[in-house]
Amino acid sequence: MKRFYQRAFKDILENQFLTMISIITIALSILIASSFALFFVNVGDLFSHWQKGIRMMIYLKADTSEAVRLDTQLRLQSIAGVHDAVYISKNDAMQRLKGQMQHHSALLENLKENPLPEAFELTLQPQTRNSEDLRFLAERIQNLPAVAEVEYGRQWIQRFSSVVDLFTLAGYAIGGLFFMATVFIVANTIRLVLYSRREEIEIMRLVGATDRFIKIPFYLEGMIQGGAGTLVGLGLLYLGYFFLTRNFESGMAGGLLTVRFFSAGICAAIIGGGAVIGWLGCWVSLKQFLKS
Amino acid sequence: MNEASSDAIIRMFHVHKRYGGKSALKDLTLDIFKNEFVFVTGRSGAGKTTLLKLLYLGEPVSEGQVLVDGVNLSRIDRHRIPDLRRKFGIIFQDYKLIPTKTVYENVALVLEAAGRKPNLIPKKVRSVLRTVGMEDRMGALPQSLSGGEQQRVAVARAAVGDPKIILADEPTGSLDEESAGVIMDFLDTFHTRGATVIIATHDKDLLERSRTRIVNLREGRVGSIEPNGCGNR
Ligand SMILES: Nc1ncnc2c1ncn2[C@@H]1O[C@H](COP(=O)(O)OP(=O)(O)OP(=O)(O)O)[C@@H](O)[C@H]1O
Ligand SMILES: [Mg+2]
Secondary structure, X not given: OHHHXXXXXXXXXXXHHHHHHHHHHHHHHHHHHHHHHXXXXXXXXHHHHHHHOOEEEEEEOOOOOHHHHHHHHHHHHHOOOEEEEEEEOHHHHHHHHHHHOHHHHHHHHOOOOOOOOOEEEEEEOHHHOOHHHHHHHHHHHHOOOOEEEEEOOHHHHHHHHHHHHHHHHHHHHHHHHHHHHHHHHHHHHHHHHHHHOHHHXXXXXXXXXXXXXXXXXXXXXXXXXXXXXXXXXXXHHHHHHXXXXXXXXXXXXXXXXXXXXXXXXXXXXXXXXXXXXXHHHHHHHHHHHHHO | OOOOOOOEEEEEEEEEEEEOOEEEEXXXXXXXXXXXXXXXXXXXXXXXXXXXXXXXXXXXXXXXXXXXXXXXXXXXXXXXXXXXXXXXXXXXXXXXXOOOOOHHHHHHHHHHHOOOOHHHHHHHHHHHHHHOXXXXXXXXXXXXXXXXXXXXXXXXXXXXXXXOEEEEEOOOOOOOHHHHHHXXXXXXXXXXXXXXXXXXXXXXXXXXXXXXXXXXXXXXXXXXXXXXXXXXO
């Protein structure tokens, strides 16, 4: 195996220009594709962060007795997907409202009677935080006798999640496109190398070399190109990420959100994927070439 | 002919070879025996190189049958072709050295391709190069060698794998008498050790000194076979 690596490296050295071109092109496509991926990862983060904040407000009818209210609370808590139901009395509600309307609290002072309804604030378990389940849950709760109204940001969630779905789809399409483009780039480079080596390959065959013996260094070469190109592309992306976040982090969402990079595991997987791409590209051109 | 030739290592039956519409070999029937030393001769264009090519499947036959060491070449599996070629050590008329590899690498390639143990390769390559007098040029690229030196490297490459059969296409074409003598002695040693040697040449000196069978090709046919000296039949 060692001599196969030696042959592969020798080949790369002898075709430095071709190899460099190939690695740079791979790096650029990986850079573009993985910037999209990184964008989606962070949008997804943002989305799930917002979803975590999703609460459901259950307003009770005005004349609900304490017994009925406690019974309703128990029922709410026992519904699958509900994490907790916290009681908010008329007074609590007024305090909150005052907190939110600090500058206009005088308006509220003049009220003779508290007009706000009693309510439960529902926090949800993570798996319930999609628009389908939310709608279903809301309908169920609406049917409880003491419940006057159920409120949550239904439409907003629906719209946002369909936008995210669309982006994800576009992401896959772009990823697939770049995948094929990269395979094509490697295939072309290897084809050129094969072409410049055709005399040598022919001689090797004449002295009894098997196709396998001839192919292995080219596969290694393809994988090295794919892996190296991906490494460079990811490196560039990281540089871009590093400078962008350093300059803009403070300005973004009050430090609430941090934009993150791929985890080490994902990076390794992407580089491995690059090597697989190199292998595939090589396979494509060798298949054509060795037929003759 | 030759019904009692069970020890034939190469058998050609009614072989025709055409390039496009042009006939290079016509109805050639020939047996070559194990450990025989044969010359194939004839004028330029008579089909000497073509005959050798048919043996290692450098070209397919157009008609007829070729058997090498019991293997029928028209029925050989694609994957067995490398095995077939390793039975031969071939000295090509145009040497066919790989221009980007050194003398050493060109010769070592045969052993690497045959999957020999890597630690045994350097010693073997060196000793073969010493025999042809090229040991001190091991690191040189073919383009920096003279024609005769390249030819000697080609001989070394053909011999290094200890093949059963040596095919030599004008192995002394670019050599002075003395170097030619060295190469012929070298091929003789192989013959003595049990290899079958087939030499295509129109070198009169070589033919005159030989005491072995000479197959004379004339316009793609066997013109005559001279059972010089120790004929095998
Ligand atoms: N690849 C080819 N395509 C077409 N014609 C060919 C090819 N190879 C050989 N020929 C023709 O076949 C005939 C025999 O060629 P071959 O090379 O076998 O001759 P040769 O006896 O080796 O000649 P020389 O002594 O000059 O090497 C020639 O007429 C040649 O032109
Ligand atoms: Mg010839």
